[in-house]
Amino acid sequence: MHIDSGATRDPVMLFMRMASPWVFIDEIRRFVKSFCACASPGLDREEYLALAVHELMQNAVACSGSQPVELSLEIDSASDRVSIQVTNACTPEQAAALQERVDRMRQEPDALKHYLAAMAGTSPSERGGLGLARIHFESQLGLEVFFEAGHVTVQAAGKLALPNANESRVSNV
Numbered sequence: 001m002h003i004d005s006g007a008t009r010d011p012v013m014l015f016m017r018m019a020s021p022w023v024f025i026d027e028i029r030r031f032v033k034s035f036c037a038c039a040s041p042g043l044d045r046e047e048y049l050a051l052a053v054h055e056l057m058q059n060a061v062a063c064s065g066s067q068p069v070e071l072s073l074e075i076d077s078a079s080d081r082v083s084i085q086v087t088n089a090c091t092p093e094q095a096a097a098l099q100e101r102v103d104r105m106r107q108e109p110d111a112l113k114h115y116l117a118a119m120a121g122t123s124p125s126e127r128g129g130l131g132l133a134r135i136h137f138e139s140q141l142g143l144e145v146f147f148e149a150g151h152v153t154v155q156a157a158g159k160l161a162l163p164n165a166n167e168s169r170v171s172n173v
Contacts (some may be wrong), residue, residue: 011076012039017068022061029054032073039075043161045082048139049073052084052156055131059098059154060088073090075160083157084141095147098154101132111137 014035018024033050040046053071060069067089071141074083090098110115118133135141141156 011074011078012146013075014071016071016075018071019066019068020036025054025057025061028071031168035073036075040077040082040152040160045160045162049082050134051082052139052141054154055135056084056086056154059131060086063094064088064154073098079159081094081157082160082161083155084088085153085155087151087153089150090147090152091150092147093150098152101146103147105136105143107160111140 014032016028029050031079032053033046036046036049037047053073057069057071066133070086070087072083072085074081108117115130115133115137118130122130132143134141135156139156139158140162141158144155144157146153146155
């Protein structure tokens with residue numbers, strides 16, 4: 001599906017660098033939702049892209065300590081692609097655990113099955129464990145992890161236009 005809003009065909013990009021206070025994460029989600037609605041009108045992807053940013057930012061802030069967190073979002077209507085990257089400071093051990101989690105997710109070809117397994121295996125009192133599965137299933141984005149010089153970047157990327165994008169992914173559960 002392609003909707004031409006008369007806007008430029010160049011990718012639309014957003015870049016943020018911030019200190020890591022939790023208080024801004026919900027505000028960033030609201031801003032990203034609005035940004036995506038303007039950058040890709042009519043595709044009904046803004047809620048799911050904002051969800052992905054929210055989950056990635058929560059993970060980054062939790063691991064970054066007092067170091068800044070960087071968010072990069074690119075929406076390219078011409079190539080029907082979206083890419084979200086969040087970069088933060090982390091230890092090699094944290095990066096390895098994150099990579100292991102993403103690798104386990106990739107081993108299950110059915111994103112819903114992995115999401116349900118992650119929900120079943122996560123205690124309500126336990127922090128973490130569901131965000132990446134939510135991004136993969138609900139936002140329908142693939143995940144990659146890159147670690148270099150004490151910083152990890154998690155990239156969530158995929159198609160911008162999706163069939164049935166305006167239908168809830170959870171309604172099939």
